[in-house]
Structure formats: structure tokens, C-alpha cells
Amino acid sequence: MKPENVFECEAQGSPLRTVRDATDIISKAWEQRATLVAIPTGRLDDDFFHLRTGVAGEILQKFVTYRLRVAIVGDISKHVTESAALRDFVYESNRGDQVWFVADLDELRKRLDK
Numbered sequence: 001m002k003p004e005n006v007f008e009c010e011a012q013g014s015p016l017r018t019v020r021d022a023t024d025i026i027s028k029a030w031e032q033r034a035t036l037v038a039i040p041t042g043r044l045d046d047d048f049f050h051l052r053t054g055v056a057g058e059i060l061q062k063f064v065t066y067r068l069r070v071a072i073v074g075d076i077s078k079h080v081t082e083s084a085a086l087r088d089f090v091y092e093s094n095r096g097d098q099v100w101f102v103a104d105l106d107e108l109r110k111r112l113d114k
Helices: 019-031 055-066 077-082 083-093 105-113
Strands: 007-008 035-038 069-075 098-103
Touching: 007 019, 007 105, 019 035, 019 055, 035 077, 035 105, 055 098, 069 083, 077 083, 083 098, 098 105
Parallel strands: 007 035, 035 069, 069 098
Antiparallel strands: none
């Protein structure tokens, strides 16, 4: 497997709420020829973590459609504790290779090195 070119979203900035917001990040990632986008949890709107809203599915699907892998980087323990559905989604996502939830960039680097 070839090495990943990771686009790290800035921690500060407007939250990702819509597909349009995701498209803006995808454009920036493509400019950098990225193959994986690391998104800090602080950049995600709270609705992202409430799966019933559909926000996570819409945003993540947009990245997958454009063949960009995604890593959600940061502590989501509060959200996972509150939602069995989210806990299951995170578990299944982390078993695959398109979407990962990691605690920090060090964990992401370790996963990429495997």
C-alpha cells in the first residue's frame, strides 16, 4: 500500500454541518493531493454525533464518493457513552479502511504504519 498523503483540517474554523461544508474541505484536500483527510472533532457540528440526523452519513458519504479516506480525530467518548448506535458505528468504521475514529494524530500515524 502506498503512503498516505494526509490533509489535516485546521482545528479552528466553522463546523462541518452540511455536504457543502464537506465539499469545501474535499476541494482543499484535492489541492494538496491528499488521500486521507483528518478532521478534528471540534470541527464537527454536534448533529454529526447524533446518527438519527443523518449528518454523519451525508458528510462521510461525500468523502467516500470522492475516494478520500477520513479520520475523525479527537475524544468522542462523551458521544459514544450517550449512544449505542454511535458506539456500534465507530466500532464498525474502525474495522474498515475508509473512515476511522482515532483519539489523536499519533494513533492515526500508527494505524497508517500498519
